[in-house]
Amino acid sequence: MCNSLLKELRFKIGEQYELNEFNLKTLESTFSNGLELENYEYIKGDFKTLLEVPFSSNVILQYNADILYSVIYEFELTHYSYLKSKVNQCIFKEVTIEILIKDKYHCQIVLQSK
DSSP: OHHHHHHHTOSOTTOBGGGTGGGEEEOOOEEETTEEEEEEEEOSOSOOEETTEEOSSOOEEEEETTEEEEEEEEEEGGGHHHHHHHHTTOOOSSEEEEEEEOSSSEEEEEEEEO
8 A cells, every 4th residue: 555655646855856847837935844935836737636536635745955846735624534544554764645635625745845
């Protein structure tokens, strides 16, 4: 399950900005743990589900110094329990994967550099 999840995530923490630059829309930058993160919305439209659950909005890619630092996948909150059960089965050395409740309608899977 864990290896298939990593393959399905598509974007790999640590990859270069240039791999996706023509499929991204610039968003406002943010700060996390003292790092400035350049935020981009993935707009290509070829990646619409994760674990067979549709995204509720486009994927957000966060880069620091043109290196992918974090990826945010957003879903309808009704999928929270299912996604949490799948994500909680996996532990990775290189990345942290969390499932978070964003608001009363949405949840997120956040893939981040350790």
